[in-house]
Amino acid sequence: MNIGDVAKRTNLRAKTIRYYEDIGLVKPLRDTNDYRVFRESDLHKLTFLARARALGFTIDDCRALLTLYEDETRASSDVKEITNKHLEEIEAKIVDLQAMHATLTHLAKECAGDHRPNCPILEGLSGEEGNSSNAPDTK
Amino acid sequence: MNIGDVAKRTNLRAKTIRYYEDIGLVKPLRDTNDYRVFRESDLHKLTFLARARALGFTIDDCRALLTLYEDETRASSDVKEITNKHLEEIEAKIVDLQAMHATLTHLAKECAGDHRPNCPILEGLSGEEGNSSNAPDTK
DNA sequence: TGCGGGGTTCCAGTGAGGGTAAGGTCAAGG
DNA sequence: CCTTGACCTTACCCTCACTGGAACCCCGCA
Structure with missing residues (x-):
């Protein structure tokens, strides 16, 4: 299968797939005309990568997960550990965003x-406290 | 004031402040020895930038907000528009992260x-539905 | 033979800085 | 006067996960 077909099937762009080859995540074969030739196993890997990326895993996590995926003797605890770490990061990001949201909502409501x-x-944003209409004069 | 003092006061790194000068957000003076000299007004701007960045505004938004901040004839609607757009993006990110979180929590719970x-x-991740223990055999 | 639609490599850029090197400057201490 | 250490300067590449574009090759079809 050529890269275009793989792109359609995996919902990845051809460019992204080439990049994944560049960084060693997939190793498609080559035809005599230098075209990449993807096997079913490559398709599986790329599908896996697409899903993992969509769930927010970094490329490094994806690499580790892919290795575990291919390792029949893996321990599921290794997979779960990566997942739980990622979950914690997601939670931290949500907390951050919610704090920003609360502050901005408050400010926007007053405006x-x-x-x-x-x-x-x-x-x-400039660091003034309260608002100018009912704060005590600083004189 | 030299860059180190400004960094301490604004909680920005010297490197970040130099970067902000590079992209035209602040324009400190120069001493005869080429050291940057920051006025009070530069300090105000950098404080403003630090807060805006901490609230997740992009540098481009910060630039626009700073311009409005310095414009005595601004309309507050312009500020609010930028803020509301940013709020929408924050909300979208939170939704995305919550979806990832839900999926990953579900998967991790089964593992x-x-x-x-x-x-x-x-x-x-590999695209299999259900789980192997109680899904009907595919035979 | 020309055309459209694949494919290929390589180079540069994104956002918002971070790391490090190589060097200039300054005040204090010996 | 000299050194030391802290500070400052520019300049370059690195990050992450791609994305865009240029310039070129290849293949099937009218």
């Missing part, structure tokens, strides 16, 4: 969003 | 995580 220049969002 | 090779996580 009139009209033609006037007064803007609590900018005040918040 | 024994012991010395045995059987692994529902790898099966899920």
